[in-house]
Amino acid sequence: MKHLIDFTAEQLASFEADAQKKYDEFVSKGITLNMARGKPAPEQLDLSDKLFSLTADDTGFIASDGSDCRNYGLLYGIPECRKLFGEILGVDPKNIIACGSSSLNLMFDYIAQCCYSGVSGCEPWIYNKNKKFIAIVPGYDRHFAIAEYFGLQMINVPMVAEGPDMDMIEELIKDPDVKGMFCVPKYSNPDGITYSDETVRRLAKMKPAAKDFRVIWDAAYIVHDLYEEGDELLNIFDEACKYGNEDNFVAFTSTSKITFAGAGVSAIAVSDRNFEEISRRLTLQIISYDKINQLKHSFIYKTLDDVKAQMKKHAEIMRPKFMTVLSVLNEELGELGIAKWNEPKGGYFISLDVETGSAKYVGELCKNAGLTLTGVGATYPYGIDPEDKNIRLAPSCPSVEELKAASEIICLAVKLAACKAIRESK
Numbered sequence: 001m002k003h004l005i006d007f008t009a010e011q012l013a014s015f016e017a018d019a020q021k022k023y024d025e026f027v028s029k030g031i032t033l034n035m036a037r038g039k040p041a042p043e044q045l046d047l048s049d050k051l052f053s054l055t056a057d058d059t060g061f062i063a064s065d066g067s068d069c070r071n072y073g074l075l076y077g078i079p080e081c082r083k084l085f086g087e088i089l090g091v092d093p094k095n096i097i098a099c100g101s102s103s104l105n106l107m108f109d110y111i112a113q114c115c116y117s118g119v120s121g122c123e124p125w126i127y128n129k130n131k132k133f134i135a136i137v138p139g140y141d142r143h144f145a146i147a148e149y150f151g152l153q154m155i156n157v158p159m160v161a162e163g164p165d166m167d168m169i170e171e172l173i174k175d176p177d178v179k180g181m182f183c184v185p186k187y188s189n190p191d192g193i194t195y196s197d198e199t200v201r202r203l204a205k206m207k208p209a210a211k212d213f214r215v216i217w218d219a220a221y222i223v224h225d226l227y228e229e230g231d232e233l234l235n236i237f238d239e240a241c242k243y244g245n246e247d248n249f250v251a252f253t254s255t256s257k258i259t260f261a262g263a264g265v266s267a268i269a270v271s272d273r274n275f276e277e278i279s280r281r282l283t284l285q286i287i288s289y290d291k292i293n294q295l296k297h298s299f300i301y302k303t304l305d306d307v308k309a310q311m312k313k314h315a316e317i318m319r320p321k322f323m324t325v326l327s328v329l330n331e332e333l334g335e336l337g338i339a340k341w342n343e344p345k346g347g348y349f350i351s352l353d354v355e356t357g358s359a360k361y362v363g364e365l366c367k368n369a370g371l372t373l374t375g376v377g378a379t380y381p382y383g384i385d386p387e388d389k390n391i392r393l394a395p396s397c398p399s400v401e402e403l404k405a406a407s408e409i410i411c412l413a414v415k416l417a418a419c420k421a422i423r424e425s426k
């Protein structure tokens with residue numbers, strides 16, 4: 001099949017009329033579909049119901065060191081939970097802090113600490129009027145929102161197949177006002193890209209001009225493979241230690257997409273020095289996190305293998321959903337040259353790039369047909385996609401049947417937007 005751009009005027013008109021007719025049929029059905037947020041589906045949550053029904057008869061109240069989980073204490077988490085996160089993140093349990101139910105909350109608090117107390121003995125960021133953060137784009141809207149909240153000016157760095165554009169990052173970190181970056185190194189949100197060994201090594205080697213430069217290493221999808229053969233991510237702390245750069249990295253994760261979203265356990269993995277700095281703040285901030293929930297999680301998931309077994313069950317639910325969306329995209333748009341997308345091996349998203357200047361219009365067309373997508377622009381800082389081309393698709397929550405209809409609507413919208421763009425450009 002020819003690329004759409006090479007169609008004659010007559011071919012284009014007939015193609016557009018056909019897409020319009022099919023689109024109008026969807027509009028007339030008055031359906032309501034939502035692919036906006038990467039929430040686990042109810043069947044995924046069902047996989048963890050046992051957690052909710054565990055009682056004291058199952059777990060007891062006592063952690064492996066003899067502490068009573070009903071009481072205050074163990075600010076850094078119960079030992080078995082720290083051990084489990086140590087296995088998940090590939091670090092010594094002594095460098096883990098097992099916390100409450102949200103990793104995003106921990107990231108927010110860490111940036112607040114950098115801003116108000118400073119880290120590595122440096123001046124708090126709040127005093128720096130030119131403080132900047134590298135924003136890997138497309139990226140996670142809530143990361144950008146945190147940076148914006150704390151007044152960090154964001155500088156876009158594009159994602160390439162191996163991770164963020166490292167040439168750009170290596171240039172940017174020469175500026176002492178550039179204080180850090182958020183990143184999702186495995187199955188990135190939204191591209192589903194896992195950083196190559198080379199990218200991880202280049203990040204690990206960085207010697208930023210800012211002594212208090214911090215990479216917020218958001219390992220949200222660290223065990224979230226869709227297929228038996230998942231992507232491998234190099235251990236950032238092992239690499240950074242080779243250059244004495246381990247303080248540059250603060251890693252976060254949670255069980256939000258392993259057990260219950262927003263009701264699991266989160267964790268931080270840090271160097272010894274960062275541990276001390278964080279613990280000085282935590283001591284003031286909280287007496288102890290929810291150790292009962294930590295105990296329940298550790299009762300069910302004793303080792304990384306237990307977690308992996310659970311993730312296989314998640315994958316069995318998620319895989320057909322991803323495959324449905326990808327097969328409709330391939331069938332409908334595959335050869336037209338009007339859109340590009342990734343085929344991730346894990347994570348929660350598919351990132352769709354449409355013709356420059358058309359993403360907003362595609363979003364509008366989808367909305368008018370009853371399909372809500374992640375707000376167009378949300379994958380960029382300040383909600384501004386400079387090329388207006390990226391759309392994040394979140395296939396986890398709807399059913400396979402709903403996803404089939406949703407993907408067809410998306411493809412029709414992409415076709416209509418492309419026809420309009422081609423017509424207007426001629």
Ligand SMILES: Cc1ncc(COP(=O)(O)O)c(C=O)c1O
Nearest residue numbers: 102103104184189220254256262
């Ligand atoms: C990259 C990323 N980080 C963090 C979160 C939120 O994690 P939590 O539930 O642990 O706060 C999400 C949720 O979608 C995410 O996509």
